[in-house]
Amino acid sequence: xxxxxxxxxxxxxxxxxxxxxxxxxxxxxxxxxxxxxxxxxxxxxxxxxxxxxxxxxxxxxxxxxxxxxxxxxxxxxxxxxxxxxxxxxxxxxxxxxxxxxxxxxxxxxxxxxxxxxxxxxxxxxxxxxxxxxxxxxxxxxxxxxxxxxxxxxxxxxxxxxxxxxxxxxxxxxxxxxxxxxxxxxxxxxxxxxxxxxxxxxxxxxxxxxxxxxxxxxxxxxxxxxxxxxxxxxxxxxxxxxxxxxxxxxxxxxxxxxxxxxxxxxx
Amino acid sequence: xxxxxxxxxxxxxxxxxxxxxxxxxxxxxxxxxxxxxxxxxxxxxxxxxxxxxxxxxxxxxxxxxxxxxxxxxxxxxxxxxxxxxxxxxxxxxxxxxxxxxxxxxxxxxxxxxxxxxxxxxxxxxxxxxxxxxxxxxxxxxxxxxxxxxxxxxxxxxxxxxxxxxxxxxxxxxxxxxxxxxxxxxxxxxxxxxxxxxxxxxxxxxxxxxxxxxxxxxxxxxxxxxxxxxxxxxxxxxxxxxxxxxxxxxxxxxxxxxxxxxxxxxxxxxxxxxxxxxxxxxxxxxxxxx
Numbered sequence: 001x002x003x004x005x006x007x008x009x010x011x012x013x014x015x016x017x018x019x020x021x022x023x024x025x026x027x028x029x030x031x032x033x034x035x036x037x038x039x040x041x042x043x044x045x046x047x048x049x050x051x052x053x054x055x056x057x058x059x060x061x062x063x064x065x066x067x068x069x070x071x072x073x074x075x076x077x078x079x080x081x082x083x084x085x086x087x088x089x090x091x092x093x094x095x096x097x098x099x100x101x102x103x104x105x106x107x108x109x110x111x112x113x114x115x116x117x118x119x120x121x122x123x124x125x126x127x128x129x130x131x132x133x134x135x136x137x138x139x140x141x142x143x144x145x146x147x148x149x150x151x152x153x154x155x156x157x158x159x160x161x162x163x164x165x166x167x168x169x170x171x172x173x174x175x176x177x178x179x180x181x182x183x184x185x186x187x188x189x190x191x192x193x194x195x196x197x198x199x200x201x202x203x204x205x206x207x208x209x210x211x212x213x214x215x216x217x218x219x220x221x222x223x224x225x226x227x228x229x230x231x232x233x234x235x236x237x238x239x240x241x242x243x244x245x246x247x248x249x250x251x252x253x254x255x256x257x258x259x260x261x262x263x264x265x266x
Numbered sequence: 267x268x269x270x271x272x273x274x275x276x277x278x279x280x281x282x283x284x285x286x287x288x289x290x291x292x293x294x295x296x297x298x299x300x301x302x303x304x305x306x307x308x309x310x311x312x313x314x315x316x317x318x319x320x321x322x323x324x325x326x327x328x329x330x331x332x333x334x335x336x337x338x339x340x341x342x343x344x345x346x347x348x349x350x351x352x353x354x355x356x357x358x359x360x361x362x363x364x365x366x367x368x369x370x371x372x373x374x375x376x377x378x379x380x381x382x383x384x385x386x387x388x389x390x391x392x393x394x395x396x397x398x399x400x401x402x403x404x405x406x407x408x409x410x411x412x413x414x415x416x417x418x419x420x421x422x423x424x425x426x427x428x429x430x431x432x433x434x435x436x437x438x439x440x441x442x443x444x445x446x447x448x449x450x451x452x453x454x455x456x457x458x459x460x461x462x463x464x465x466x467x468x469x470x471x472x473x474x475x476x477x478x479x480x481x482x483x484x485x486x487x488x489x490x491x492x493x494x495x496x497x498x499x500x501x502x503x504x505x506x507x508x509x510x511x512x513x514x515x516x517x518x519x520x521x522x523x524x525x526x527x528x529x530x531x532x533x534x535x536x537x538x539x540x541x542x543x544x545x546x547x548x549x550x551x552x553x554x555x
Binding site: 113119121181255 | 348350351352353354355356357359360407408410411414436437438440441442443444445446447448449450452453454455456457459460475476478479480481482483484497498499500503504507508512516517521525526527
């Protein structure tokens with residue numbers, strides 16, 4: 001340990017940090033991407049589809065970061081519009097119908113903030129996913145690959161198990177946003193990052209995450225294959241723990257996982 | 267405020283400092299209300315008499331939770347839930363306890379929401395009212411827990427839930443724990459809904475961020491007061507992204523109605539009757555007195 005939250009943010013912002021597009025062929029077989037929310041369009045910030053994981057069909061939902069300006073333009077820097085969340089929900093329900101586990105990969109600065117996003121109900125789209133994922137009668141596993149940005153991340157984060165990549169962060173507000181509210185000075189984001197408790201270890205301690213997936217020395221960009229193997233090992237274990245749990249228990253446990261979070265006295 | 271109105275007169279007096287000092291009349295700050303939407307100035311007495319609605323533009327100004335209960339529910343019917351629940355400091359955020367304590371003193375509230383059971387024109391329901399004076403009614407552990415318990419108790423007792431929302435979003439000072447309250451409350455809404463029970467949301471000024479993106483947007487019926495601000499992202503954030511000024515009605519109740527995210531805009535004076543009739547349409551007839 002001894003690496004600060006800010007240093008981890010620098011690692012996940014490394015230009016060669018693997019994205020979901022790198023991981024899919026290393027972890028899954030025969031991935032077929034499925035498009036569109038059937039209501040408005042196809043958001044490129046979230047991809048979804050079917051693949052097999054060690055012979056087991058699974059549904060993958062993932063936020064897509066790019067590695068260069070063209071890729072990032074196409075995926076809107078992984079900031080989804082409402083139709084992205086609605087596509088994710090459509091494919092999650094499809095997974096439920098065919099008894100496939102759902103595996104979500106979170107990697108987003110947050111849900112997109114813009115006129116079109118408001119017009120099409122960004123708040124409603126996220127809220128609906130939160131509610132519907134609690135009803136989903138199939139296992140859901142979420143892995144935060146890099147950046148878990150607030151409600152835009154949580155919309156793929158209602159799950160039976162949450163795992164964090166070793167250097168990933170998950171936060172209610174970007175350190176930059178926090179600094180600008182707290183000190184009216186966005187440039188103090190480094191300080192904010194270190195007080196918000198956003199690292200994998202913090203989330204484990206706060207009872208929000210269940211597992212930390214180790215990264216190769218220095219960060220996942222140093223060895224894609226090793227990072228992918230660690231994710232595969234985790235997934236194999238998690239699926240083993242979840243696939244045979246009776247649906248009623250699965251849903252009750254999922255409810256309890258979130259129900260118990262909160263600190264207060266009375 | 268009154269001084270602004272008579273600026274020209276005042277500046278004339280200002281030329282004679284001696285005179286100015288003698289003629290200074292102390293004006294109580296609560297004598298007048300200036301509408302933040304249209305700038306219209308009303309006597310506070312008239313404004314309060316009109317349930318805090320601007321007589322010029324119909325802006326429905328913010329109410330405290332107690333004021334809201336007073337004009338909405340049957341007198342003497344309120345039984346409060348979890349009145350003593352107070353926040354902890356889950357991520358040891360600097361000065362958070364101090365801030366909470368100061369607000370508790372100032373507002374008389376323990377946190378940003380009041381929940382309980384009541385009747386509205388004799389129809390029973392569980393009610394939650396958020397109060398924007400308390401850290402802009404941001405959602406931390408206490409708001410999340412009280413809202414979740416309200417839905418759970420309503421589900422146990424077969425009661426409908428009515429929530430008056432107002433919020434700046436998730437409470438930053440509680441870090442990731444506050445974000446998880448969005449999931450927790452939405453889960454409680456789902457269970458209540460799966461029991462076949464009614465949930466009515468009333469969006470009031472302002473409802474934004476993590477509350478818009480959780481329990482505020484998933485009511486069976488969503489009402490809003492006229493002209494109130496409702497949205498996901500902050501206006502300034504969007505303006506910063508697109509580098510231009512947004513139209514005035516952006517993220518208003520009327521904007522949401524036009525885009526299909528609100529069922530009805532209801533005037534404050536009609537709210538009690540509307541809620542009562544909607545409860546009745548769902549089979550809650552109440553006890554005749």
